[in-house]
Amino acid sequence: MPTYKAPLEDIDFVLNDLLQADNLTKLPGFEDATRDLVSSILEEAAKLCENELQPLNRPGHEEGCHYENGVVRTPKGFKEAYQAYVDGGWQGLSMDPKYGGQGLPHAITFVLEELLISANMAFAMYPGLTQGAWNAIHTHANDQLKDTYLPKMTTGEWSGTMCLTEPHCGTDLGLIKTKAVPNDDGSYSITGTKIFISAGEHDLTSNIIHLVLAKLPDAPSGVKGISLFLVPKFLPTEDNQPGQRNGVMCGSIEHKMGIMANATCVMNFDDAKGWLVGEPHKGMRAMFTMMNAARLGVGMQGLGIATVAYQNALTYTKERLQGRSLTGAKEPEKAADPLIVHPDVRKNLMTIKAFTEGARALGYWVGIQLDQADHNPDLKARAEADEFVALLTPVVKAYFTDMGYECATMAQQMYGGHGYIREWGMEQFVRDARIAMIYEGANGIQALDLVGRKLGQDMGRLLRRFFHPLAGELESAMEDTDLLEFAGPLAKAFGKLQQATAIVAQRGMKNPDEAGAASTDYLRIFGLVALGWMWLRMVKVANAKLAEGGNGKSGFYEAKIKTARFFVQRLLPEVDFRFKALMSGAKTVMDLEADLF
Amino acid sequence: MPTYKAPLEDIDFVLNDLLQADNLTKLPGFEDATRDLVSSILEEAAKLCENELQPLNRPGHEEGCHYENGVVRTPKGFKEAYQAYVDGGWQGLSMDPKYGGQGLPHAITFVLEELLISANMAFAMYPGLTQGAWNAIHTHANDQLKDTYLPKMTTGEWSGTMCLTEPHCGTDLGLIKTKAVPNDDGSYSITGTKIFISAGEHDLTSNIIHLVLAKLPDAPSGVKGISLFLVPKFLPTEDNQPGQRNGVMCGSIEHKMGIMANATCVMNFDDAKGWLVGEPHKGMRAMFTMMNAARLGVGMQGLGIATVAYQNALTYTKERLQGRSLTGAKEPEKAADPLIVHPDVRKNLMTIKAFTEGARALGYWVGIQLDQADHNPDLKARAEADEFVALLTPVVKAYFTDMGYECATMAQQMYGGHGYIREWGMEQFVRDARIAMIYEGANGIQALDLVGRKLGQDMGRLLRRFFHPLAGELESAMEDTDLLEFAGPLAKAFGKLQQATAIVAQRGMKNPDEAGAASTDYLRIFGLVALGWMWLRMVKVANAKLAEGGNGKSGFYEAKIKTARFFVQRLLPEVDFRFKALMSGAKTVMDLEADLF
Known part of the structure; x- marks a missing residue:
């Protein structure tokens, strides 16, 4: 059975040594988010994840969800674990205090999400979806809806969903057929079928709040005619308890490759009562509020799965005796050496380590920028942070999840035949990781978002949020002999990125x-x-720490430097390949007629 | 539900236009293997695969194998399908006529294997293992064993297995504990436990012939003390029927990530009666006879799965309407354009197409060389062909299966959310493809075999079987203006391969x-x-065919040229990345102390 230990030491390094998350306390509303408080919160989160959620991960994969006559039962233990999550107040961690939240920085929620996902991705999706729906309601709904729904969603007593996809369309939402007809009382009657609705129905909460894309009778065609509606499973009573059952039912649950413990539902809306969220026909905008947060959350799934897969592969390769080191027995008293003596095994471990630690740094940095975008009183700083987040969102979503799957596969490979056996748990990581490349906008869509929308936006202004500070940092690093070996290759890779940007x-x-x-x-x-940039910055911090004597953690800082070296020499050269492929242009791709494939 | 159509047109192109498989008829024993005969055999094979085996693939994945008290039941329909396979005489296709086989070239079996795997990989493994065991018995066993077992294995009436792995060792077989104690009658008593035994127990055949690695009492330690034994499930009676039950039982079957319809067994040998195959303590040599053939067969699994995954992704991307072409609506009368108009989708399709067609050419070429190695009367030609096969075996095994998994994942991705749903069948391809990277020597072991054993062997003689003809072909191609655009990038990549070889x-x-x-x-x-070499050769053939007017298949030949262009411009540049990573040396990989990971 796999194990999991929250990587608190590395998290502390990233949040505090690298990103100075402490600075967030200077923002209004975050005064209490001191290093000490954050650290004790994360210690508690680690306990929940390690002791309550992780042990349910493999059993949940084996048992899956159960469907009968519209009712969905989650696997054994999930209800109790969810209650522990609610009781711990975890759902409201970074939510608005006005609705009962603790108002802590988003960055902390990013860390929490990583831990939850590593421990139990299928479980983590339930509260994750509530967070997404909460964001959309908080940003776009009127006060009445907010007052009714947000408090219960903040506690986690009620959960949320995003109902977008229909059988004939996912990516192309302009094609949706679900209809919303206005009622006399200001509500709407929603009718249609939605598929792939994660957490659409389950037994964890007393109510489920669906956010549903639908078209009003007078809607213009295409994406400009989509509106967003709030449709509760149970209509709230006057004292805000789940009352009358609404016309929304789960028709079935999907049999999937992975995330077996998360119910993926077909949801039938049949004259279901709903309320408009935001303006008519402006549903896509509201949806993107959910979606952008969700995309970052999905990116963290890549990181979370890669991390737990790495931890288990590391244990296995240290314990499993098989073959001898090519340079002579390392443990001659034993029947064989542990797998970790073999260079190729080590290369795989280093690859995952270099990815996860780099991704953690980048992911949390985006989380901090999200807080800047929401809380910085300086409007310019706020806009700049927002632009940075918008630019990095497709990168975090797609690159992290592609790598999450690659890393999970690599970790599984280190187990040899055992990796293929369910009992060992490694195959679950691969199967769970796989979905993250697909949902919340398949990774190909993320790439189109990056080149088609983000690059050109405002004459490349978003891009400058990334290019300018990186150029500045590289300039000084190139003159530092301790950094040159990292800055040099990064500068070349960055040069290719700039060139590719211009060409594209x-x-x-x-x-x-x-x-x-x-x-x-x-x-x-x-x-x-x-990630190369993150590694350069981490080397700077590690050098500084080592120069101060290392504070008893010299090994940790030296590992950072060696891992950075691995990254720039072994992984960063992929840029050469991708650059050359990209430069060859569209002709090689589009030249073959469809009927000659 | 996925579909499958055997790619007979491409197979014909590779076998005949590219590889002149007809030349095999000049070898003694292969006189009858004319183009016409081969083509009609393959048409029959296609029918079997498309109509009988493919429809069982997804049901077999869902149902899996059943275990009860040592008895294993394969999924519904497998018994009947296997009987059809036996009745068709498919098992003996390239087996020795002396034992009832048809004595056709191995190359034809390579094609058959590809078709079987595309249709139903879990099914294909049963006859595949019989083939491997047959090879080892045929090459190493004495006449008595051969006469007893080979005829029934040639018909497929009896099946075979390879029993190597034990719970504590797979790669490092020197550690095995299974014991063989000599009996007075010349047989041996085998005792021990073997795991991960594919087709170890099932209901398809009346007897199962296990080839078992074990140690004699006086065995030297390590791999030099391993012997190979033949252990039948039922001891043959005097008239060669399955008689008394032998002391070998299936203890359980594994719950796996994929190949659900193939029973992966724990086999307990308890004083089981067995006979020595080959010389005492020389079991590894005999095992490699099985293993090398098996490795090539596993390589074909990468090709087979990628092919069927491609076919289904192609159908889906042509039918699924989603979004509009970036350059304006292509099918304005419809609600949206088909997915295939999108460049990124097309890039994925082209990637799989370029891999599968290149791999088919290389794979079949190796198959033909295997026939040359076995049948060419000229001993020098025979040795050279054998060296070529030995060199290419780890490449075919590891590169094809890594790519098979990548391609299956890519094909699944094109389905969006539907790719993750079991019903659509794409997730099965990914899960089935995954094992091929692991078994018959994990891909890391293949790489070690290539650099550690094959490169240096006989002062690089094996390498020259590949390098010399490629260098010759490139030299002339570089002077051909029609070929330069392909030969140029290939020459550069080949230069890097040569440089890497020297450095390594x-x-x-x-x-x-x-x-x-x-x-x-x-x-x-x-x-x-x-693969670049194969593409260069395919372009030459396509150019020649087009110069002759294309024979009504101009589109097919033009597609070859465009796909070759895609390969050299979009995929071959990966060489740059791998070369740079490789050149950075072992230090980046080995520098970090194990306890700092």
Whole structure:
């Protein structure tokens, strides 16, 4: 059975040594979010994840969810674990105190999400969806809806969903058929079928609040005619208890490759009563509020799964005796050496380590910028942070989840045949990780979002939020002999990213297919450069710490430097490949006629 | 539900236009293997695979195998399908006529294997294992054993297994504990436990012939003390019927990630009666006879799964309407354009197409060389072919299966959310493909075999079987203006492969960890260059055919040229990345102390 230990030491390093998360206390509302408080919160979160949620992960995978006549039962133990989650006040961690939340920084929720996912991804999705729905209601709904629904969602007593996809359309939401007809009382009657609704029905909460995309009778066609509606499973009574059952039913649950303990539902809306969230026909905007947060959360799934898969592979490769080191027996008194003596095994471990630690740094940084975007009193700083987050969102979503799957596969590989056996738990990580590349906008869509929307936005202003500070940091690093070995390769990779950006913009203007054909390679380059940047910054911090004597953690800081070296020498060169592929243009991709495939 | 259509047109192109498989008829024993005969055999094989085996693939995945008290039941329909396989005489296709086989070239069996795997990989493993066991008996056993067992295995009436792995060792077989004690009658009593035994127990055949690695009482320690034994489930009676039950029982079957319809068994040998195959303590040699054939067969699994996954993704992307082409609506009369108009979707399709068609060419070529190695009357030609096969075996095994998994994942991705749902069948391809990277020597072991054993063997003689003809072909292609665009990038990639070879050899002499740290990147470069070579050759053939007017298949030949262009421009550049990573040496990989991971 796999195990999990929250990587609190590395989290502390990233939050405090690298990102100075303490600075958030200077923002209004975050005064209490001191290093000490955050650290004790995370220690508690670690206990919940390690002791309550992780032990349910494999049993949940084996048992799955149960469906009968519209009722969904989660696997054994999930109800109790969810109650512990609610009782601990975890759902409201970074939610608005006005509705009962603790108002802590989003950055802390990012960390919490990583821990929950590592421990039990299928479980983590339930509160994750509530968070997304909460955000949309909080930002776009009127006060009456907010007052009714947010308090119960803040505690986690009620949960939330996002109902977007229909059988004939997922990516292309302009095609949806679900209808909303106005009632006399200001509510709407919603009718239609939604599929792939995670947590659409379950037994964890007393009510489920669906956010549903639908079309009003007078809706313009396409995405400009979509509105967002709040549809509760039970209509709230006057004292805000779950009252009359609404016309929404779960028709079935899907049999999936993974995340077996999370119910993926077909939801039938049959004259269900709902209320408009935001303005008519402006549903896509409201949806993107949910979606952007959700995309970052999904990115963290890549990190979370890679982390737990790494931990288990590390244990296994240290314990499993098999073969001898190529350079002579390392443990001659034993029948064989442990797997970790083998260079190829070590290369795999180093790859996952370099990814996860780099991704943690980047992911939390985006989390902090999200707080800046929401709380900084300086409007310019706020806008800049918002732009940074918007730019990085598709990168975090797609690059992290592609790598999460690659890393889980790599960790599974280290187990040999045992990795393929369910009992050992490694195959679950691969199967769970797989969905993150698909949902909340498949990774190809993320790449299109990056090149098609984010690059060109406001004449490249978003891009400057990333390019300018990186250029500045590289300039000084190139003059520091301790940093040159890291800054040099990164500068070259960054040069290729800039060149690719110019080419994509230029060619894409003439022929949009050029941007499309370049998109996934471009996003990958972006992700590699972003992680390279994080590694440069981590080396700077580690050097400084070591210069101060290392504070008893010299090994930890030296590991950072060696892992950074591995990253720039072994992983960053992928930029060369992707750059060359991208530069070859759209012709190689589009030239073959569809009927000759 | 997925569908499958055997790619007979491409197979014909590869076998006949590219590889002139007809030449095999010049070898003694293969006189009858004419193009016409082969083509009609393959048409029959296609029918079996498309109509009988493929429809059982998804049901078999869902139902899995059943275990009760030592008895294993395969999923519904497997028994009947296996009987059809036996009745069709498919098992003996390339087996020795002396034992009832049809004595056709191995190359034809390679094609048959590809078709079987595409249709139903879990099913294909049953006859595949019989083939491997048959090879080992045929090459190493005495006449009495051969006469007793081979005829029934040739018909498929009896099946075979390979019993190698034990709970504490898989890769490192020197550690095995299974014992063989000589009996007075020349037989041996075998006692021990073997795990991960594919097809170890099932209901398809009336007897199962286990080939078991075990140690004699006087065995030297390590791999030099391993012997191979034949242990039948039922001891044959005098008239060669399954008689008394032998002391071998299936203790349980594994719950796995995939290949659900193939029973993976724990086999308990308890004073089971067995006979020595080959010489005492020389079991590893006999085992490698099985293993090498099995490795090539596993390589074909990568190709087979990628092919069927591609076919289904192609259908889906042509039918599913979602979004509009970036360059304006392509089917304005419909609600949306089909997915295939999108450059990124097309890039994924082209990637799989370029891999599968290149791999088919390389795989079948190796199959033909295997026939040359076995049948060519010229001993020098025979040895050269054997060396070529030995060199390419780890490349085919590891590169094909890594790519098979990547391609299956890519094909699944094109389905969006539906790809994650079991009903659509794409997740099965990913799960089935996954095992091929692990069994018959995990891919890391293949890479070590390539750099540690094959590169240096006989002063690089094996390598010259590949390098010399490629160098020759490139030299002339570089002077052909029609070929330059393909030969140029390939020559550069080949240059890097040669440079990497020299570096690995040089550095590896001083420090074997250098070879280990380079191995997987080196193998990947080798695979890419090998496929690049195939594409160059296919372009030459396509050009020639088009110059002759295309014979009504101009589109097919033009597609070859465009796919080759995609390969050299979009996929071959991965060589740059792998080369750079490899060149960084072992230090980045080995530098971090194990306790700092």
